[in-house]
Amino acid sequence: MLQQYGPGAFLCYITCSNLLSVGMLSSAWLLFTRTTGFTPLQAGQWPKFLVFYAGAYAMTHAARPLKLAVGLACAPVGTALVDGVAWTLRSSKVAALVVLLVAEAAGLLCCLGAVALYANRLALSVAV
Known part of the structure; x- marks a missing residue:
């Protein structure tokens, strides 16, 4: 497959x-900040x-x-996305994949x- x-895929x-x-890093960051009143970037935290x-x-x-199962289940959508970007940019699928991965990295x-x-x-606000 x-x-x-x-x-x-x-x-x-x-x-x-x-x-x-x-999502996990963001949740942990926010929960840590909420429970301690400090961000992880503050001294000693x-x-x-x-x-x-x-x-x-x-x-x-x-x-x-679960990640593998969801990734494979969504693979047809990913294939269509890669093909669409490759067609739009008139480039190879590898170049389209790189563009999509860079865009994803920037967004994250x-x-x-x-x-x-x-x-x-x-x-x-917690410290005040």
């Missing part, structure tokens, strides 16, 4: 994996956050089979940045 969908698996990882995040990481790691980094900024405001 993986060969049948090729880049689309890869794109969907990576997307599912990244969304789950960013990073080791405490890593202990806090270890549980979320274990849950993410346990969800690997923006999401993490927004969570960090929100958590900083949250920490300031």
Whole structure:
């Protein structure tokens, strides 16, 4: 099945994996900030956050089979997306996949940045 969908299956698996990882990291970041009143970036908080995040990481790691199943189930959509971008850019499927992965990375980094900024405001409001 993986060969049948090729880049689309890869794109969907990576997307599912990244969304789950960013969601868990964001949730752990916000919960840590809410419970302690500090962001993980404040002095001395990073080791405490890593202990806090270890549980979320274990849950993410346990969800690997689910990520693979969802990625393969969504593979036809991913294949259509890769094909559409390749057609629009008049490029190869590999180039289209790279464009989609870079766009996904940029979006996820923006999401993490927004969570960090929100958590900083949250920490300031809890501390007051």
